[in-house]
Amino acid sequence: MSRAVRNSDLFLTKGAARTMDPDMIHSLRHKGNRIFLDPVDEDVSDDVAAAADVLVAASISAHREFESRPLATKVVRIDHHVDPRLRRLLAAGGATTEPTEPMLVRYFGETVNAVSTPQIAASVEFVHVDTARQDTAWMQRVPGVHMHYAVRQHRALDRHKPFLKGFTAALAGANILLARDETEAAFWLPDDYPYWIEAHPSEDAILAGLEYARETFRGEQWREALTMMRELSARTADSVIVSQLEDALS
Incomplete structure (x- = not known):
């Protein structure tokens, strides 16, 4: 991902979310970006989730599990739509x-x-x-x-x-x-x-x-x-x- 992106809402889905660590996310946020972390059907560590602005759940079960975590990160649900x-x-x-x-x-x-x-x-x-x-x-x-x-x-x-x-x-x-x-x-x-x-x-x-x-x-x-x-x-x-x-x- 280009580190030149600034002042944008960035959705990091699955593959991108999988490769991120907290330092990489902080670097993107310091450029004025809001980070929406969307692991879809994969797991995400608390450390990585805590570094994002928003943790996106693509299912009801994910939303419930994310909200049960002791995180300050905002959790939202955006259902996985049909192609x-x-x-x-x-x-x-x-x-x-x-x-x-x-x-x-x-x-x-x-x-x-x-x-x-x-x-x-x-x-x-x-x-x-x-x-x-x-x-x-x-x-x-x-x-x-x-x-x-x-x-x-x-x-x-x-x-x-x-x-x-x-x-x-x-x-x-x-x-x-x-x-x-x-x-x-x-x-x-x-x-x-x-x-x-x-x-x-x-x-x-x-x-x-x-x-x-x-x-x-x-x-x-x-x-x-x-x-x-x-x-x-x-x-x-x-x-x-x-x-x-x-x-x-x-």
């Missing part, structure tokens, strides 16, 4: 509102993060999203999907994962299959959402969840779930994110 390019694509072509047979289920993300077996892959199409490079090809495969698969492998480095898969599915007018060990998702979807499956699910539990989705496809439970997803989408609309950003900058 604006996908929002534009869906606005141009329309989201899935009237499902047609057969039910189409896809997973979008790093495939190493998903729970997958040959039996699960027979029902779920896995679309790899390479987050290490700019690639929007996967977005073309979002329209028309009825259910997003979001059963993840949990890793030790996972901290506060934003519910981005849920936000994406909701924007696209789709339902989502997910496990009850998704801490962040529980803040966004009610306990009676029909397509929760048990925490740390076995292959059999996942297959049973997919079968239940097929059995209820287009039925009353399906429509109720879509209503919940529309409510979720409203909570993460652009206007909401802009308001959070404005509050953070005030």
Whole structure:
């Protein structure tokens, strides 16, 4: 990062936040900059957080954890929004509102993060999203999907994962299959959402969840779930994110 930047609001997200130490942050602040530290889903030490002007939480769980720390640094929440390019694509072509047979289920993300077996892959199409490079090809495969698969492998480095898969599915007018060990998702979807499956699910539990989705496809439970997803989408609309950003900058 250029040390010549002056009198600006600087957002240090994930990779930049990971490489910062307190002295580097103080150097930037001494040039009249306000430092907004946004580790997204990674951890940040108290020393680094204390050096910033504002600590940004990209999820509800992160916000609660940051506020519990003995820090004088201001803590704000700016939810992880859906990629604006996908929002534009869906606005141009329309989201899935009237499902047609057969039910189409896809997973979008790093495939190493998903729970997958040959039996699960027979029902779920896995679309790899390479987050290490700019690639929007996967977005073309979002329209028309009825259910997003979001059963993840949990890793030790996972901290506060934003519910981005849920936000994406909701924007696209789709339902989502997910496990009850998704801490962040529980803040966004009610306990009676029909397509929760048990925490740390076995292959059999996942297959049973997919079968239940097929059995209820287009039925009353399906429509109720879509209503919940529309409510979720409203909570993460652009206007909401802009308001959070404005509050953070005030």
